[in-house]
Amino acid sequence: MVRRLSFVAAGVVLVIVAIVGFVGLFMLRQPGSLEGTNTTIHLETVAAVGQALEWPRPNDPHPDWVGYLPTTTWKVPANSTIQVQIDQEDGASGLRNPFWGKVFGTEGGNMHITYFDDKGNPQEGDMTSIDPTQAAHTFAIPDLGVFVPLLGVNPNAPANSTNVITFSFKTKGPGVYRWQCFVPCAAGTLFGNGGPMSTIGYMGGELIVS
């Protein structure tokens, strides 16, 4: 009798311990970290991936979608400085939240840009922010605190002109960091955030830090 009763009591305690243990173990998981080296990422932003100047994807299922090229998933080392060059070919469409017009999270808090002024003349310099209405896209890795607005190509620039934006940032420990564009640049979709903004491979992707 006592033996069977002790089974019952032990069973009740076991169920409670199992529940508490599961919740405790699940909530206490922590990631680790690794050392890394410098890496360069070269990208192209276009109004239609099928008509890109450098890495066109004419056979893409959505050749008229806006996108980053050649890929939107990048592997980089942890705790490293990443150099980024973006060849920006798209025109301005403006930010919904003008706040994203500021550069932050990059080394030096700025970006270097070659672009074309209103007269179509090439210009070059460092910038810490742009006119939010002149943004074509942004490059943002929120979990790393990196936000870079990309100036749209001036309509007075020569045909097939490209703004070249360069900057660098530092990675943290290993993990998968999403990146995205904060310009609602998906034409014809709800609030401009559908289609290519909501599909990995166009205006968002992952930075795999290992």
Place this chain on the structure above:
Amino acid sequence: MGVFRIEAADRPHLVRLLIIWIVLSAIGILAVLQLNYPPYDQSIQGQDQSRTLALLTALAAPVFIGIVLMILYSAIFFRRRSAELVDGPPMLGNTPIQIAWVVISAVLVLFLAVFGIATLSSENVAQLVGAPGRTIGGGQTGGGTTGEADKEIHIQVIAQQWYFTYRYADYGGVETTHLYLPVNHPVELHMTSLDIIHSFWAYQLGVKADANPGVDNIFHVTPQKTGSFQVRCAELCGLWHGHMADSDGQVLSQSDFDTWIAQQQKDFETITKAVPSYAPYYFPLPLTKGS
């Protein structure tokens, strides 16, 4: 069909079950009251929620233990020992037992209702029910509230696919990427969205409120402990919903907060001039491409 009654032969089982249930329930109640319940005590409102959760868990513990106990006891003591299938005796019910469970359940539910109403009408939580859309002081040119401990700080939480930003109405409308709050200072949060429906959830502060486009949803909170807190979106909002989070929310001492907000005003001075004047509703018109 007879009336259900406990046979004399079964009374020892009942006594045993009752004793085990009382002992385990007492241990269970004492044990669950030792636990620290989320959202913990980083804010006055969060502490209220923790206490309520502790009470509910303590009330639920005997019920949970009773059910598990009944299942295990029956499985061990009343399990069928032969392969023979025999129906149990038909039973209609037992009026005293039915009255007992109805009364006990009613008392528990009524107690929780009264407790809930009392909590909702308390000073801490009554503030949560703000008048949506009312005008906020400060604005783009507003001064700081440093040193004015009783005056609420007005902060607009701006949800957008897929990040939260924060505008400090009383500090020139400066917008930041992290939510920092001064300790022991009442804060009035104004939740809104630039696109679709989000939900602002500052876990340790006990704040969870919808952020809807074109709506000013107000929530009052008073942090009472310094330290970090997590922010995440609690409304499925698209591709990067799972990443719409920030683990760098901070409750700071007043002096640290003053230093931090002054630095933010300096860092974001240029872009603050480019954003619209502070207003309870922040719903810029769609621009060319995404319209």
